[in-house]
Amino acid sequence: MIRDTEANEIFLAKIRQWVENVAIPNEDRVASLNEVPQDLVDDMQRSGFFGWSVPEQYGGAGLTTEELVFAAFELSYCSVAFRARVGSNTGIGSESLIVDGTGQQKNAFLPKLANGDIVGCFALTEKEAGSEATALKTTAIRDGDSFILNGSKAYITNAPISDLFTVFARTDVNDPTHNGISAFLVDRDTPGLSVGPAYKMMGQSGSPVSEVYFENCRIPATRILGGKEGVGFKTAMKALNKQRIHLSALSTGPAMRMLDEATKHALERQQFGAPIADFQLVQAMIADSHTEIAAARALILETARKRDDGGDVTLEASMCKYFATEMCGRVADRAVQIFGGSGYVADYSNIERFYRDVRLFRLYEGTSQIHQLNIAKNTKKQVSERGTIRR
Structure with a gap:
């Protein structure tokens, strides 16, 4: 659910501008230091990145699930470290408190999480x-x-x-x-x-x-x-249902970045007297990547809207997480292939870093195999109860 379309477009444009003008130029610096430097953290605090999911009454932006997904698409277009630095506050590190905390607990901690004063x-x-x-x-x-x-x-x-x-x-x-x-x-x-x-x-x-x-x-x-x-595990599952949608979006941004980089390279790289983008086997990798990214976006957004409407998204959250993270791995592999040797060498491209970074997506917040089991279990339940997966 988008509460205000015009305001949301302005919000997303600001994130995109920050990613392009601040984050991407500092990617090598972050990798070299193995940390996000404090000046960049301060900048993210001023930009309100830490409080996206925190309700407005506690100083956050109170984003709906759909709004959070769009913001995640934008922020994750840059190095994974940036979204990871704010991601626990605006995601899994605050969500349990948001969904099940007492009023006193929320008042004590959510404002500090929202402004980035604590992690x-x-x-x-x-x-x-x-x-x-x-x-x-x-x-x-x-x-x-x-x-x-x-x-x-x-x-x-x-x-x-x-x-x-x-x-x-x-x-x-x-x-x-x-x-x-x-x-x-x-x-x-x-x-x-x-x-x-x-x-x-x-x-x-x-x-x-x-x-x-x-x-x-x-x-x-x-x-x-x-x-x-005795309700801690139920709290964890409620938090993870939303965060699996969030992580799916955070896995789609890097895929978009890698496809952009790979396509630009294919348009510029000459072999046999022509850009390699003219070669059909390279075109197939570009086409497969773009199609899978579009499919992931559509699934994630549909699931986010269902959650905002109050629907049970246990099945869909697993499908999002499974498909988007596996998709990102396939796009990373194709990107290295399109870049060829320069995709494997850090001196010549950032693709080798993304290739390593995105591998973790398929492990945390439930491995792909666990999500396959969840999807199958819920599918069997739907068919047993309703006779169909159709809505």
Whole structure:
């Protein structure tokens, strides 16, 4: 749902201008430093990038799902590090609080997340609890008016720079199901909380990811998200439903950038006395890429509109995430092929960096294989109940 078409066009134009004039010229700098420098973070704060999803009453932009998707298409056209720097605040790092936080919790944290004064992260995954998230071993045992948190988390985006951790832990050690899991809002300076060094990764330079450790962390009971035990996993799934749509859009922007770069290269690169864009096999790769990007955009936007209308998008969110992230990987591979040797050499193009960066999209917020299972399960349910997938 677009609330004001004219205002939204102006909003998107400003993002596009920032991406082209600020972000893209600084991509090599970010990769070299392996961080988004503070001057650029300050610029993103002034531009309001951190609060896109946060409701207006808490200082955010209160974007609808469709508006967020359009903004994500624009911001993700540049290096992945930029959208990752703001992405947890305007995405998975704030969404649990938005959907299930108490009024007091929202007032305490959402304004700071919206303006970028603090960084949030979503601490669900563990080394032995990834696709099977309910297998998590981190515990939070009640002790009077507090909970004692012990355990660890792995592969947590922005953990090295986060101030607020949304942590999922088992509060009922006798219940191995999702009903035994609760969510907590934990400050970085909580005694017993420590963060590991940022991983050395295949790609996504400038986007810090690490492990988080909890050793007898005493958390006030007032910090249990929503004030209720046993509903943490449901909160996580509600947050992920929206964020999978968001991530799908964030996976489509890089695909558009790579296709633009590859097509420009094909128009300029001469072989056998003609631009390689004239060669039909190169044209096939361009055509396949453009078609898949358009299909991803259409699916994402339709799903975003359905969510804004109050519909259940569990199935569609999985389809978006699965299709868009796999599509982005295929476009990256074709782009390297179109560039040839220069697509593999960092000195000659940014395609090799994008190729490495986008590989992670198919892993986090549910692997492609998990989404295939989700899609199949929900398809079987639809056909069993209604006899058709038609609406």
